[in-house]
Each structure stands twice: as C-alpha cells, then as structure tokens.
Amino acid sequence: MDELTRFGVSLPAQLIKAFDESIERKGYRTRSEAIRDMMRDYLVEKEWENNAGVVVGTVTIVYDHHTRELSSVLNNLQHDHHDEIICTTHVHMDHDNCLEVIVVKGTSERVMAIADQLISTRGVKHGKLVCTTTGEGLK
Numbered sequence: 001m002d003e004l005t006r007f008g009v010s011l012p013a014q015l016i017k018a019f020d021e022s023i024e025r026k027g028y029r030t031r032s033e034a035i036r037d038m039m040r041d042y043l044v045e046k047e048w049e050n051n052a053g054v055v056v057g058t059v060t061i062v063y064d065h066h067t068r069e070l071s072s073v074l075n076n077l078q079h080d081h082h083d084e085i086i087c088t089t090h091v092h093m094d095h096d097n098c099l100e101v102i103v104v105k106g107t108s109e110r111v112m113a114i115a116d117q118l119i120s121t122r123g124v125k126h127g128k129l130v131c132t133t134t135g136e137g138l139k
Helices: 013-026 031-049 070-080 108-119
Strands: 055-064 085-092 097-106 124-133
Touching (some): 013 031, 031 124, 055 108, 070 108, 097 108, 108 124
C-alpha cells in the first residue's frame, strides 16, 4: 500500500460547508475521498492536455435519424477510424432521435479529432467528448 501523507488546508468556512454538503449528496464518506477523486480528475485532464500516452474517451451524440444521409455519414466516419473506435452503442430515444455512445482509444490528439468530426457532422444535434486515461499512473 502507498504511504499516506497528511496536509492541512486553510479555506473559508462557507466554502467548506458547501463542499461538505455537495460531497455528502454524492455519497462520499470523507473529505479525503472526495479530494483524492478531484486530484485524479485534474491529473487525468492534464494527461489529456499533454498528449501523454494512450487515452480513452466516449463520444456521445444525439441526432435525428431522418436527416438525409446522416446515418451513412456517421457509419462511414466510424469505419474510417476503426483502429481507434472500440465499440458503439446505439439507442433509439424516440421515433425520430437516436443516441450513440462511441468508445475511442488512442492519442488524445487522434481521439479529439475523431470526436470533432462526429460532433460537427451536419445533422448531429448535440455531442460531447468525455475523456479519461487508462489509469496506469493513477493510484
């Protein structure tokens, strides 16, 4: 097990009160658990920014499947990046709208480029890339 380090932080009382209320709603048992998760999130974000190693992400898009040629264009884009796209989940939201979650893996530069292509495709109503890493460097 890794050695633990204790450190003190001085913060305004109102900030701590709001933080404690927020982490309690999320189910954290201690401030330490919440702060560890926040630190990991920050470090993952920096790993993405620095294009350090292999990263993983999900691209979520919502679109009207009646939009002319859109399904074909999205399918072709995914085939063009078959080395980086791990899998796709397709959900019929209602009669007109579909949601796809596309899992991608590669360098952050490649993953962001693929996400940008998918999200900016004409007919996509909304899209978002959520980034993480393989977690190799995180404890």
